[in-house]
Amino acid sequence: MSPKRPERRPRVAVAFAVVALVISGCSSGVTSGSSTSDAPSGSPNPKVTSLLSPAPGQTPGALRPYYDQKLEWRECGVPDFECATMKVPLDYAKPNPADDVKIAVSRKKAEGTDRIGSLLVNPGGPGGSAIDYLQQAAALGYPQVVRDRFDMVAFDPRGVGRSKPVECLSDQEMDEFTRTDTTPDSKSEANRVVAEDKKFAQGCEKRTGKLLPHVSTVEAARDMDVLRAALGDDKLSYVGLSYGTFLGATYAGLFPSRVGRLVLDGAMDPTVDAREAARAQAGGFETAFNSFAKDCTKRPGCPLGDSVQQAGTELDTFFKQLDAKPLKTQDDARTLNEPLATTGVMSAMYDESFWPVLRQALTAAEHGDGTDLLRLSDLYYEREGGKYSNLMYANAAVNCLDLPPAARGPADVDKALPSFKKTSPRFGVTMAWSALGCAYWPVPSTGKPHRIEAKGAAPILVVGTTRDPATPYTWAQSLATQLDSGVLLTYEGDGHTAYTRGSKCVDSAINTYLTEGKPPADGKHCS
Template identity: 60%
Template sequence: MDTSRLLRTTGTVIAAAGLLLSGCTSGGSGSTAASATPGTSGGSASPSPSAESAALRPYYEQKLTWRDCGVAGFQCSTMRAPLDYAKPGSGQDVDIAVARRAATGPGKRLGSLVVNPGGPGGSGIGYLQAYAGIGYPAPVRAQYDMVSFDPRGVDRSDPVECLDGPAMDTYTQVDQTPDDQAERDRLVAAFKEFAAGCQARSQRVLPHVSTVDAARDMDLLRAALGDRKLTYVGASYGTLLGATYADLFPGRVGRLVLDGAMDPSRSSLDLNRDQTAGFETAFTSFAKDCVKQPECPLGGGSPEAVGERLKEFFTKLDAQPVPSGDPARPLGESLATTGVIAALYDKGAWPQLREALGAAMNGDGASLLALADSYYEREPDGKYANLMFANAAVNCLDQPPAFSGPAAVDSALPSFQKASPVFGTGFAWASLNCTYWPVKATGTAKALTAKGAPPIVVVGTTRDPATPYKWAQALAGQLDSGTLLTYDGDGHTAYGQGSDCIDTSINRYLLEGRAPEAGKKC
């Protein structure tokens, strides 16, 4: 259920990397340009009065009070932002949770490096404390304060809430490949129940959790941190957040890395269909590798044959789920599909996926269910993080829905099935989730140019399942100063995923301001 438009990093710890040159190839003959020097603390970091309304000035001039987070080495704070940027100072604010880890030194401090793990709905603070703040390359952490925040509507920042744990358990098991009218009706009813739960529990914040709102919050954060320019690494959906910021505030852009890029000019329908094709590409890579292993649970032969066998297994689960160790949650088709998708984000999870599929095909669904639970951020006690709630809230506000109703899904099914014979049907029906959303979309698909910004590095992986490579190509082309850095490989996002070439290029940009040559490939 809802296995599309969730765009976040894999959760893999980013390995430290030095600045050694590695064997990258460079395409094209573009020259390397230096970006603006990152803002350092001190001086007047907030905009001039002419740039912002008087009502916004108190937000820009606020000072952060730091306290111990309870996690060694990290400090936390809370920032105020107007609930509605059209009515700042009205007394209706949101509290934005912020965390940092101070630069470790030695060397000159370059200011703050704000990171975002994607989603929408991923906790920036959780990502900072578990990965970025301790796993980013040591030279980067030495010279930057590592900073992140939970965007409005996410986790610690006025979170969107929709369903309790038992209701979410039911929701995630609803059949997303309906075979008859009764199953179609149950799927539509599930989407309506989810939307109604969000409205009932989160009515205050639902109209104000768009990507534009979060980007404006990020500019408040830049000022509160004392930085003249924003230095930022955004992964997955975080690339849309970063590109939106650059388009709104091109003069305040420092060094921006957008890794696993989205294409903001694509409609919701096109984004979902593109992502469907992306997961098919990733599955094909997995299938090619699987048949080379001594015990591939999906047999041998071509990727197409492997895909057919996986579809047959899903069909069996649709008719008869297998035990998972949780009597209330046997492994049916929906949860099994989600488990497979979760593992396709990261090539390092392929052995785990083979093992989980083998066990499930032999009647034990526990391992594949665990992969699905990791995707949904479900805890062992049955509680869910608010990831899926915030994800829907942001996506449904950022763009009009992909479909007007079930009949529109029927019309689009052939194109989704062509994009992915394995996942197409489920992804098409999952794209119906915003159709019944209680708040009308405030955004629309459009190109983002950030005219006048210094060089922005856009990173694309050629076989990325969640953010297809063509999206990175498109975003780099739209941005007035975009430069594309390509990783020829598998998995979602590239920085810190094992390529010295990618890591060296990004480290050099963050530390020295030298963007990679246009068309550089690793």
């Protein structure tokens, strides 16, 4: 089992867990207004007046060929799954068949006879392959009652996986990027961060070309409506995790009358700007680490000592030692340095089932072997056999379009550091410097913080986990409040997202909602 990693933060992709909405070049988008990030905890920012407006009720004639297309299903090498290719316009404002983007789709038909329709799933990212998620996890791990009633469907959003993937760096260049010190101690080290961020951005522009300005969340949500029509469904039913909640909420804001049964698990708050998103997420990882430390220090042989405070001190010392001298690993060509170790620790925070793995990795590192922490870092970056998936490239491309940069240069990072350090002594500096990358993105951002109301939509189920590392619980509270028909389900627990992670209470509530259309009472708590 792999830890869920729906929200990523390469340095260029500042909105690691949060991305806000985008104005695409279509007739619907975010209305004008101001934005700040001083909202009360758990509430949408009252100073954010921008609002996602619904798309026109009638499909424009130029888009009819896309909505009327018939998917040609074929075998795709995975038992019980079918695959198809869907065409969508590169630019919804100026559809041109010569520029169409081919979107990869996969499905597993309902296993029972009492079929409701299609259920789209998305694991987040942005940049995570929904098809891989469907074929490797959702179609096997989702409850039987759901698989019996729905065709399980996924598509890789534009720029992701099998759908014209964004490309940026060679594998060797990406290795160097992930090793770059994001806790710089000198001007030269800070300059190195800037240089690597610029190289990343320039590589994306060179290797991806005209697709790069057209991978926003709004465009992906519009693609999702084309897919709904191609599947023959009047309403969209959907389970989105982490960034997938932002994609789902965006769909609801654009097409409220077409909302069926939407589950938004590990929710993001579209009223939060990029800098506050990074800072809040640093706090989420701090909370998650403290939960890990509390568990670890109760166990014999914990490599971090016997108290939460000592655990934090020991981890700080470990990181400083790595900054001075990286550890050897079983990969003779690679060592474990501070940024890779930090990523490895953060990777294990996504799922408490990985806490034993992290304990083992830290114990091995204590004895001079950095192999296990390096593997956790590779898992996070989707690096296997020396090769990277396009996860991080798509992540950056989407995030840098969806929000203005969190920082315009190193001076902005320096100003933000005290707040980040206060929020997260362990991870604040790394997260602050990770907020710099979009400053050098070759395509201007088209989105900004805004509210999503989706007035007139059917009930939308928003799920939040109280000690979620990547999407703080307050974001779920805020999104549920914004949505006109939002219903909040709270999981008192650890890890990122809640559905199918062991809580019978959560699973029962979501299963009933999906199969019967009955959401739980607003404010229901599970553990």
